[in-house]
Each structure stands twice: as C-alpha cells, then as structure tokens.
Amino acid sequence: METQTHSRTNTQNVGLILGFVLCLLALLFFHPDPSRPEVGKMTAIVLLMATWWVTEAVPLAATSLVPMVLFPLVGIASGKQIAGSYMNSIIFLYIGGFLIALAMERWNLHRRIALTIIHAIGKKTDLMILGFMVAAAFLSMWISNTATAVMMLPIGLAIISQMETEFGKERAHKLSLALLLGIAFSCSIGGVATPVGTPTNLAFLKIFEDTFPSAPAISFGQWFLMGLPLSIVVLICTWFLLTKLLCRVDQSMVIDREIIRNEIRKLGKLKYEEIVVLAVWVLTACLWIFRGDLTIGIFTIPGWKNLWSGFAMVDDSTVAVLMALLIFVIPSGKNSPGKAIIEVDVFRNLPWSAILLFGGGFALANGFTSSGLTEYLALQFGKMGDMPIILVVILACVGVTLVTELVSNIATVQMFVPVLASWAVAQEVNPLLLMVPATIVSSMAFLMPVATPPNAVIFGSERIRIIEMVRLGLWIKVAAVIITILVVLLLMPVFFNIQPGLPEWAITQ
16 A cells, blocks of 8 residues: 655744754753753653654654653653653543444434534524534534534535525635534534534643542533533624624625535435434433533432443443443344444544544643642742732633634643643632633634644645635634633533532542
8 A cells, every 4th residue: 555655844843943952951951940950851751752642753653652651761661651642531531432423424314413403503604604503513522523514525516516506605715714614613613512512622631630639520510511502602703703794795695505416315214223322322421421410500410320220320421331232232234244333444434533632632631740840830939929809710711712713622622621730720710710711712713724623634725825814713702712711700610519629629629
C-alpha cells in the first residue's frame, strides 16, 4: 500500500528545535524550589510538550507519549504509574460511547435522525437553516463532531445547489454562508451539552478527578443539566446572528423540501438494525443521565444506582462499555444474516490518536500534581492578590478561547485547565468556576478553518473564504463566550452545589 508523506513546514522545524531548547534551559536553570527539584523538571516537560503541541512539530498523539519516557527518567513517576494515565475509566467511557456512535453510522441511523429533524422544522429559509443546526448539534451530543459535519455537508450542498440554480449564486451566497457556517458551528456547540459530546469535556473530567481526588465526581446527569441549556441558548443566539444580523438571509427564497423528502425516501423504511441501535442509544442516554441523584434546587431525583447496593461501584464508563457490548451480542437481521449489529472490524475506526492524546493530557495533569508544580503555581498566583471572581473567569476564558483557534482543543484544555485549577486555589474560589467555563469555551473555535475538524470540513466545500469565516465567526465567538460565562455562573451553583469560598476537597488535594 502506498503511504502518503508530507514535508515538515518551517513552523514545525522551528517548533521541534524550540521545544528541545526550552526544555533544556528549564532543566539547567529553573529551580524555583530546591526542596522539590521535580517542579523545575516538570516545567521543562510542560514547555517541551506545549511547544510541540502548539506548532505540531511532532504529531499530537506522538507528543502525548512524552510523559511515558521523560517522567521515569527525571524521577517524577515510574513507568508503571504513568501507564495508568493512558487507560482509565474516562477513556473507556469515550471508547464505549464511540462504539455506539459507530453503530449508528454503520446503519445510517444518524442520517435518518438528521433528515427527520430538518424536515420537521419547516420550509422557510431561516427555519430550514435552524433545522440543519439543530440536527447537527443534536447528533454532535452523541457522535463525533467530524462525522456529523461530514454527513451534514452533502445534504446542505444539495440545498445550496438548488437555490443557486433557482435564484443565482450571488443572491444565494448569504444563505450559503449561513447554512454552511451554521452546520460547522453547531457541531461544536452541540458537543458541549454532554460529557461524551466532545473530547475536551472528557479530558476536563479526568484532569479534575486527578487534581482533586477528594472532590465529588461529576456525573453525566449533572453535566447534562447544565450543558444542555447552555448549548440551546448558544445555538439559538448563533442562528439569530447568522440569519437576522450577519447574513440577513433573503426570506423570499423558499427552500424546496422535496430534496429532503427524497433523501429520506432513499433510506427506505426503518430497518431492524436501526431500531436496535436506536433503543440501545436511548437506553444508554437514560442510564447515564439518571445514574446518580440529580439535584435541581430543592428537588432531588433519585438515581438508579440507589436501587441495589451492587450498583454502588458502577460509573458512566461501566454503562458505556456494557451497552457497547450489547450491540456486539445482538444478532443482525436478514440484511446481514449470521452477524451481530457491529463486528470486530469496527475497532479499526476508533480514533486511537485521540485516545493517546487523552492519555498524554491525563499524564501531564498527574505530573502537575505529583511534582508539586500545581502547588508552586498556586503560590505564584496568590501573590497577584485577590481579584473579583467574574474578572478571573473572564481572563481564563479569553486566554483559552484565543489559543484554541490555533491549537488542538484537547491540547488547549490539557495545558490550561491544570494551571487554572492552581489559580482558583490561589484566589480561594471553587476550581470548577474556572475549569468548567474554560473547558466549554475551548470548543467555541469559530474563526479559523484549522481550529476544529467541522470548520475544516465545511471550508473544504470551497464556498466560504477565510475572511468570511473570521468576520462572521468573531461575532458569534464573542457572544458564545459571554453566554457561557453567564450561564455557567448561574447554573453551576445549582447543579454542582457550589458554595462561596474554597471547598474542603480543594484544600486537602
């Protein structure tokens, strides 16, 4: 088989050398705490990995393996200890959820759901765009953002081609912009609603667990109760900005819904396999949401784990793996006699690079804590003096949202979130008030085609110029960051039981 290779760019060559130089300088000259030499060594590794991640001098997944080599060599952790970071419950949650998503793709269930939503919302131009955005956001809560964008793009292009033929390219250009950018941005917006919707959410959960082992675990249901309203508000705001202010879609152009009907007809009747996958998917979502107690103000919905003492040790990853196993066991129908709903070949489609990237980030977070770097950063931040919590949150979110346009979202979270945890402790505020909004805004990368895979997929349609994406995405990004800060600060105290001041579990980390 022929292998495709690419030459290194100048930026990558500079980044490769710069990473080594910064690492060496830190090892030789940065010794802030003589009693804990690991602080300086950990800083050196962070500089190396951050430089390589930012410049992509080395593939992101390969950079993620650096802790496996350097942590034992410099005495931060043994190889056996650090290997555990690369395979844990969060990674199994991701794998289980991704296998169910691949089953949806295998039987075209995701396409049927998307087309049904688009057809149901309406035929008016702005409502049709809303239909595409709702479908993209909803699917991105459960399956890969990239897969959602790839699936939605040809449907959107079919609509655009029809409108260009009927009304001309120039008149239909604003509709094309609103529709395509709506799809791209909705894939990212929908992903923040659930822990499994985007890798950044899962990365945060594990970093939080490792940094504050005494803290109560954040359940799927807790995140969903906060993430879903946030996702809905940002989605509606994005739709309004795109169709009413930024693009001002011509309402006299009526979209032919027959295109959508034809696509639905091509799928045929709902197949047995689709019904099975749909049932497994719905059941999985319900088990995730209602596993633990859900507290909404003064009301508490008891979780099913309280029904039997044997459920006490079950977590969201257990549910994900159990339900994924089911679709390997349940036999397929007459479409594939003698086979299960999905077969062993599905493992080839798992994003192993992303899984390694997770592991590297978790290893880095462990290194921050075990080396004493987190404690050192907290002391340095403490010298800045007290700042209003709203200002601290704004600064954290602005920093993350700028970096995430140029750096992988997962890498951004893995670099920033441990630092923000230290900053929160120094400011004597609940770390969740900084870590959660920063994690969420890392997904709000709307300016550049390289910022997220959905942006790149849509830009590949060659119907959007970079300047158009930057100009329109900037307004939406600003609005999304403001909404995120407000919604998180309003809803988190309710659903995460956040009290004023630094919680006990953050003091005894």
